[in-house]
Amino acid sequence: MVIGVLCLQGAFYEHRKMFNSLGISTVELRKASDLDKPFDGLVIPGGESTVMGKLLNELGMAERLKGMIQGGLPVYGTCAGLILLAKKITNDSRKGLATMDISAERNAYGRQLGSFATDTRFKGIGTIPAVFIRAPYITEVWGDTEVLAEADGKIVAARENNQLVTAFHPELTDDLRIHEYFINMVKHHT
Numbered sequence: 801m802v803i804g805v806l807c808l809q810g811a812f813y814e815h816r817k818m819f820n821s822l823g824i825s826t827v828e829l830r831k832a833s834d835l836d837k838p839f840d841g842l843v844i845p846g847g848e849s850t851v852m853g854k855l856l857n858e859l860g861m862a863e864r865l866k867g868m869i870q871g872g873l874p875v876y877g878t879c880a881g882l883i884l885l886a887k888k889i890t891n892d893s894r895k896g897l898a899t900m901d902i903s904a905e906r907n908a909y910g911r912q913l914g915s916f917a918t919d920t921r922f923k924g925i926g927t928i929p930a931v932f933i934r935a936p937y938i939t940e941v942w943g944d945t946e947v948l949a950e951a952d953g954k955i956v957a958a959r960e961n962n963q964l965v966t967a968f969h970p971e972l973t974d975d976l977r978i979h980e981y982f983i984n985m986v987k988h989h990t
């Protein structure tokens with residue numbers, strides 16, 4: 801199994817480290833031709849969704865990635881990655897890949913609470929540490945999307961079939977369980 805990690809901007813190095821700790825190889829996706837390399841799952845890291853979205857378009861990667869996800873490729877989006885996967889963004893007219901039946905609010909925790917850590921219960925896993933950095937939350941899910949975690953009454957993790965998103969950053973902790981959860985999604989797909 802190989803996981804493709806989108807390495808345009810943001811916390812991609814940390815995701816690679818998590819998969820490497822689990823004995824899973826990763827491949828860096830930096831340009832359109834990298835999408836020709838074989839990979840079984842995709843990670844869109846945290847960072848700045850506007851910058852990543854712009855680069856995805858400029859590099860000619862957006863449409864192809866969108867098609868791959870719609871074709872069933874397992875994808876895990878963290879924070880900015882969640883925003884890029886959301887079909888609706890309540891406070892931004894720009895859209896990213898827009899493949900997942902969720903609505904997200906950007907920078908939803910405001911300035912005072914820009915970054916914080918808490919514990920959250922993740923369905924099927926248990927209590928996990930959750931680090932939020934100028935994070936979005938999910939305001940609404942529909943269709944096949946299932947809520948997996950909430951923090952402070954807000955939805956912070958969800959799954960729609962092959963698509964997994966978290967508003968928080970497990971790659972900034974040493975807890976590998978969310979990455980393991982994603983690896984299991986990939987295993988079931990391949």
Ligand code: GLN
Pocket residue numbers: 845846847848849850878879880881883906907933934935936
């Ligand atoms: N605030 C960022 C955005 O709107 C997301 C922050 C993050 O990924 N840590 O894209």
